[in-house]
Amino acid sequence: MFEGFDAVVLARIQFAFTMSFHIVFPAFSIGLASYLAVLEALWLWTGREVFINLFNYWLKIFAIAFGMGVVSGIVMSYQFGTNWAVFSDKTGPVLGPLMAYEVLTAFFLEAGFLGVMLFGLKRVGPKLHFLATMMVATGTLISAFWILSANSWMQTPAGYAMNAAGQFIAADWFKLIFNPSFPYRLVHMVLAAYLTTAFVVGAVGAWHLLSDNAREGSRVMFSMAMWMAALVAPIQIFAGDQHGLNTLEYQPAKVMAMEGHFKSHPNGAPLILFGFPSMKDAEVKYSIEIPKASSLILKHDLNAPLAGLDTVPRENWPPVPIVFWSFRVMVGIGFAMLGIGALSLLMRWRGKLYDSPLLHRLAVLMGPAGFVAVLAGWITTETGRQPFTVYGLMRTAESASPLAAPAVATSLIAFIIVYFIVFTAGVIYMLRLMAEPPHHGEEGPRGDVPTHAGGIAPGIGMAASSGKG
Amino acid sequence: MNIVIDLPTVFAFVIAFAVFLYIVMDGFDLGLGMLFPFFPEKKDRDVMMNSVAPVWDGNETWLVLGGGALYAAFPLAYAILMPAIYTPIIAMLIGLVFRGIAFEFRWRSRRERNQWDVSFAAGSLIAALAQGIALGAILQGVTVTGRAYGGGWWDWLTPFSILTGLSVVAGYMLLGVTWLIMKTNGDLRERAYMLAWPLLVATLVAILAVSLATPFLDAEYARRWFAWPNIVLTAPVPVAVAGITFLLLRSIAKRQDYYPFPLTLVLFATSFGGLGVSIFPYIVPRSVTIWDAASPHDSLLFMIVGVAILVPIILAYTAWNYWVFRGKIDADSGYH
Numbered sequence: 001m002f003e004g005f006d007a008v009v010l011a012r013i014q015f016a017f018t019m020s021f022h023i024v025f026p027a028f029s030i031g032l033a034s035y036l037a038v039l040e041a042l043w044l045w046t047g048r049e050v051f052i053n054l055f056n057y058w059l060k061i062f063a064i065a066f067g068m069g070v071v072s073g074i075v076m077s078y079q080f081g082t083n084w085a086v087f088s089d090k091t092g093p094v095l096g097p098l099m100a101y102e103v104l105t106a107f108f109l110e111a112g113f114l115g116v117m118l119f120g121l122k123r124v125g126p127k128l129h130f131l132a133t134m135m136v137a138t139g140t141l142i143s144a145f146w147i148l149s150a151n152s153w154m155q156t157p158a159g160y161a162m163n164a165a166g167q168f169i170a171a172d173w174f175k176l177i178f179n180p181s182f183p184y185r186l187v188h189m190v191l192a193a194y195l196t197t198a199f200v201v202g203a204v205g206a207w208h209l210l211s212d213n214a215r216e217g218s219r220v221m222f223s224m225a226m227w228m229a230a231l232v233a234p235i236q237i238f239a240g241d242q243h244g245l246n247t248l249e250y251q252p253a254k255v256m257a258m259e260g261h262f263k264s265h266p267n268g269a270p271l272i273l274f275g276f277p278s279m280k281d282a283e284v285k286y287s288i289e290i291p292k293a294s295s296l297i298l299k300h301d302l303n304a305p306l307a308g309l310d311t312v313p314r315e316n317w318p319p320v321p322i323v324f325w326s327f328r329v330m331v332g333i334g335f336a337m338l339g340i341g342a343l344s345l346l347m348r349w350r351g352k353l354y355d356s357p358l359l360h361r362l363a364v365l366m367g368p369a370g371f372v373a374v375l376a377g378w379i380t381t382e383t384g385r386q387p388f389t390v391y392g393l394m395r396t397a398e399s400a401s402p403l404a405a406p407a408v409a410t411s412l413i414a415f416i417i418v419y420f421i422v423f424t425a426g427v428i429y430m431l432r433l434m435a436e437p438p439h440h441g442e443e444g445p446r447g448d449v450p451t452h453a454g455g456i457a458p459g460i461g462m463a464a465s466s467g468k469g
Numbered sequence: 470m471n472i473v474i475d476l477p478t479v480f481a482f483v484i485a486f487a488v489f490l491y492i493v494m495d496g497f498d499l500g501l502g503m504l505f506p507f508f509p510e511k512k513d514r515d516v517m518m519n520s521v522a523p524v525w526d527g528n529e530t531w532l533v534l535g536g537g538a539l540y541a542a543f544p545l546a547y548a549i550l551m552p553a554i555y556t557p558i559i560a561m562l563i564g565l566v567f568r569g570i571a572f573e574f575r576w577r578s579r580r581e582r583n584q585w586d587v588s589f590a591a592g593s594l595i596a597a598l599a600q601g602i603a604l605g606a607i608l609q610g611v612t613v614t615g616r617a618y619g620g621g622w623w624d625w626l627t628p629f630s631i632l633t634g635l636s637v638v639a640g641y642m643l644l645g646v647t648w649l650i651m652k653t654n655g656d657l658r659e660r661a662y663m664l665a666w667p668l669l670v671a672t673l674v675a676i677l678a679v680s681l682a683t684p685f686l687d688a689e690y691a692r693r694w695f696a697w698p699n700i701v702l703t704a705p706v707p708v709a710v711a712g713i714t715f716l717l718l719r720s721i722a723k724r725q726d727y728y729p730f731p732l733t734l735v736l737f738a739t740s741f742g743g744l745g746v747s748i749f750p751y752i753v754p755r756s757v758t759i760w761d762a763a764s765p766h767d768s769l770l771f772m773i774v775g776v777a778i779l780v781p782i783i784l785a786y787t788a789w790n791y792w793v794f795r796g797k798i799d800a801d802s803g804y805h
Contacts, residue, residue, distance in 0.1 A: 063573050067570055070569060071570055075562045078551065080540060080547075082552065082555050088540055088547050088548045088551070089548035093765050093768040100537045105775075105779060111530045114527075115526070165616070170765075170768055404621070406622070414563060425570075
């Protein structure tokens with residue numbers, strides 16, 4: 001299947017494959033954990049049954065998504081050592097502590113309270129249970145903080161020095177953690193997770209509204225999701241723009257690839273909407289352009305000069321077509337989300353939020369859009385960092401493990417087979433849960449099985465003897 | 470007062486602590502999975518899985534800490550060992566994938582004979598075997614060239630690593646069965662007691678075999694265990710194993726539900742200490758010491774602050790989680 005590839009290319013395919021599968025689950029569970037915390041807070045505050053029904057409904061889906069995030073995440077934590085040993089040796093002193101802190105402050109927090117969140121409502125009572133939900137939601141955000149800091153350092157390294165063994169060592173931890181691209185990336189990613197989740201929730205709500213628009217659960221989740229779309233999509237577009245300006249400052253070659261600017265434009269650069277970038281000929285073929293618009297967006301000046309890839313040595317070019325296209329997919333989806341948000345505001349204003357099959361159909365269609373946008377965004381930023389692992393300092397080709405190609409090819413094939421089995425099943429189970437509308441008296445993940453210790457009553461005298469978790 | 474604290478040594482113990490907690494905590498989860506074939510009935514399996522469902526994720530996190538801390542504190546060792554035990558590590562990860570997803574998927578499948586039970590049992594077996602093989606592969610030593618692994622991708626496979634692989638399988642199953650004794654009632658517990666006998670014997674045979682084989686791997690191991698004055702320190706290890714075995718046998722015979730599991734933990738701790746005697750202060754046995762591999766002082770200092778503050782907190786809420794789900798699981802309550 002992979003004869004003729006060298007070990008580095010195979011290791012890159014393996015990392016890209018396992019990472020792409022992994023990233024969609026944290027993106028979903030970061031958003032969903034926060035949504036669950038909001039639902040439980042609203043339930044505690046208002047006492048309305050619809051909120052606890054929605055909480056239990058989404059909790060079952062969260063349990064599956066979180067489980068898949070955990071198992072695919074453990075694979076990631078060992079990918080560095082198995083396939084990128086030289087990278088690990090060189091960056092361990094600076095990136096290792098960030099990941100160790102991610103485990104200590106985030107993974108344990110999530111894992112330690114997940115059991116109570118999933119199965120413990122009747123054992124610990126609503127208040128402690130809400131605390132557990134908050135801890136899990138907080139854990140997902142702390143995890144995003146550390147891993148995006150580490151990723152951002154690879155993009156915009158700062159606060160480091162080199163030692164005699166050729167390792168990166170810390171010179172200033174604050175500068176290292178809060179490296180130049182980190183704040184932008186963190187905001188952009190967390191908002192992306194929230195939007196992704198909002199569009200999944202919105203699609204499920206819309207799907208059930210299409211068959212019966214009187215159900216309270218469907219109405220509440222659809223309304224909440226559309227508020228998120230209307231409010232967060234414009235903020236996200238602004239955050240993305242700011243992130244782009246930051247990239248222009250620190251990783252100009254990536255922006256050149258995103259824009260398809262092979263040539264420098266001393267008198268205002270055009271915005272290339274579409275076209276076919278050719279690395280060989282160093283031009284974008286059949287391009288549709290808006291003159292000077294790129295300079296306007298990136299420099300806020302129609303005639304500002306913009307350098308092109310002709311100022312970058314060819315061996316340092318990222319793969320332009322991938323970056324160019326993935327960027328357009330992400331931006332396109334971002335504006336489609338903005339459109340849905342605007343349409344929902346219009347329908348809400350007209351009092352037709354629950355009576356607009358057009359909006360509901362569009363929302364269903366946009367359900368998976370967030371995942372596609374997240375993947376496209378990650379492909380843009382990670383491929384745009386090439387040919388480096390640590391931008392400008394350590395090349396990808398010099399980062400890999402001293403492994404024979406057959407070893408990497410075998411493990412890659414194994415991961416492909418296993419992931420397709422496992423994730424197909426997971427997605428089917430999640431879709432099956434989503435296909436049922438939330439109903440009165442919705443149960444949590446183990447509504448029908450015992451999780452209760454017979455005989456020993458928990459400290460808080462909740463209705464524990466029913467044994468339902 | 471000027472106490473010199475050697476941070477690499479501290480971190481060696483931190484990682485050993487994380488690995489030990491992983492071994493015993495995920496050990497009983499994985500052991501439980503491997504016991505599935507002995508408990509074919511759905512209702513028994515429901516109880517077994519529910520006894521660990523609220524805690525397994527936290528248990529597995531110690532493995533992530535072990536790997537993460539190794540990367541952070543001893544990057545050179547991480548960079549050498551991971552390619553050296555490449556295949557067992559990949560197998561372990563895939564085993565853990567199949568095991569982990571079963572916790573939720575099992576309840577979502579509509580089939581009566583559940584394919585995720587197979588996934589759970591087989592995933593647990595693969596993960597346990599791979600961990601044991603990885604341990605053996607490290608113990609027997611790996612080829613190091615410069616700052617990298619210099620061997621082939623099948624070097625890990627030897628009779629010794631197969632022996633350690635099977636030993637870990639036996640030990641985890643013993644942990645799993647004593648956990649069941651502690652957490653269940655009635656017929657399920659009774660069958661767990663019946664299985665505890667052969668599994669205890671298998672574990673003891675495994676400990677004995679690995680202990681006898683290790684000194685033959687390298688003269689250095691033999692010297693550490695048998696030469697004067699080390700023998701003063703090492704001689705009590707087998708004595709302790711014998712003592713724990715006696716207590717274990719007695720508690721199983723007397724049907725003391727809450728004793729076998731903690732005693733098995735002590736048995737694991739003793740064996741783990743024995744491994745420490747063989748390995749320390751090397752981190753890649755006989756080629757790289759913890760001081761060769763350690764991150765710069767600054768990185769270790771930055772992390773030790775977090776470890777010192779956060780690990781006690783983590784242990785506290787982990788204990789709380791176990792406390793919330795304490796006690797025996799009754800198979801008959803909860804069905805409505």
